[in-house]
Amino acid sequence: MSLAKSRDVADRERLLIRLVDLCDGNSQELRSPRVQALLSQVFFDLVFQAEFDIRLRLADKIASADWAPSALINILSFDDIEIARPIIARSPILKDPDLIRILVEATLEHQVEVARRPEIGPQVVEAILKAGKPEVMTALVENETARVSRDHLFDLVNKAQEVASLHSPLTQHPGLNDELAGYLYAWVGETLRKSLAGRFDLDTPALDRALSLSVSEAKSGKAQGGRLQTMAPTETDEERSDRQLVAKLDMSGQLRPGFLVKALKDRRLSLFVAGLATLGRFEARDVRKALDSGRPEILALACAAVGVDRTVFPSLLAQVRNLNHGLPGGGTDGDRRAMNAFVKVNPSAAASAFRRAIAEI
Known part of the structure; x- marks a missing residue:
């Protein structure tokens, strides 16, 4: 009581620390709502x-405490x-919604600390990728305990095209595989390419030839697309507007597979492309390649990856062809292959198969 009455800074510090020590010794008794309210x-x-x-x-004393009042922990986290x-x-008190709130509302330094937190879950990883801040994404890649899915890692490899700080940590990431290493090979420098070639089974002569051709085409203004393309395709005002609309829906959690069907019913093929690319974390140019091909099964794989029902696909395919000059072609045999693409394929496997098929076009 004498410490509580004192206005001396040292006395107040002693009081706080003594209270923390007292709580640490009785943590099981401190979790009832009444005691939590009093502690707060x-x-x-x-x-x-x-x-x-x-x-x-x-903060250092109570960071690991499981009895600490949630409101106090959240205030100290800001x-x-x-x-x-x-x-x-x-702090074990901070849950995914608390961490996502820090990512949205706190400073960049706070966001980087969230990305470095051990064992962050998929929802937090997803929020980091949606924000797309280079410093935070780099901290995420360096955090080997983060629960980064294969699709998340693919997204990070894709972002490495523009974010140089991702190059080195991505080449060392334990989740990288041969396929992703092949994509990353296009974006990194010579030293990191050697590192990738040493870790993975890469056809480096073929990759080097594709890179050389891509650079030559870019310089001459004749780039034809594909994963090794170094010049972005021209985006129309309609495509930009559709992409921005889809991004807003995605950020708010309102983007669903049913959106794709509605976009086609509204005769908005560009909106369909943007929606499918965002839902599947695909490149929009890859979705367009699938639409313009003679292999409807590739489009079927993309749709299966984002949760489009098999029974809906025939109608969806007919609407795409109606808006896209009859493409993707393939005839009756192509339609049969497309329907087979939905058989016993989970979304992750479908996404991987889509990316492999697109790389072959």
């Missing part, structure tokens, strides 16, 4: 008046980065 009030009153050094020491860092890194 006590700590808020003390922290509100606390100096930086006191808040810093408090404090100055030195105070927030141990909280973001270690």
Whole structure:
């Protein structure tokens, strides 16, 4: 009580630390709503008046505590980065929605700490990729404990085309495989290409020839597309508008497979392309290649990857052909292959098969 009445900074620090020590010894008894409410009030009153050094020491003391009031932990996670860092890194109180809120509302330094947090889950990884901030994505790739799916890793490899800081950590990432290493090979420098060739079974002569051809075509303005293309295709105003609309729907969690059907019913092929590319984390140019090919089974694989039902696909394919000058072709045999693409194929396998098929066109 004498410490509580004192206005001396050192006394208030002693009081906070003694309270933390007391709680650490009785953590099982502190989880009832009544006690949590009392703890929140006590700590808020003390922290509100606390100096930086006191808040810093408090954050370090309670970062790993499972009894700490959620509201207090969330406030400290938005404090100055030195105070927030141990909280973001270690607090078991912070859940995925709390971490995503930090990614949306806090400073770039706080976001980087979220990306470095051990064992972050797929929802947090997805939020990092949607924001697309180079520093945060680089911290994510360097965090080998993060639960990064193969599709997430493909997205990161694709972003490496424009974000140089991703190159080195991606070449060392444990989730990289031969397919992804082949794509990454196009974006990195000579030293990292040698590193990739040493780790993976790559057809480096073929990749080098494709790179050389791509550079020559880019310089002459005759780039024909594909994964090794170095010049982006021209985007029309309609395509840009459709892409932006789809991005907003995706960010708000409202983008669903049914959106693709509606886009075709509205006779908006560009919107369909943007929606399918975003849902599947594909390149829009790859979706267009599938639409313009003579192999409707490739489009079927993309649709299966994003959850389009097999019974819906025949109608969807007919609408695509109606809007795209009869393409993708293939006739009756092509339609049969397309329907077979849905048989016993899970979304992840369908996405991988789509990317392999596109690479062969």
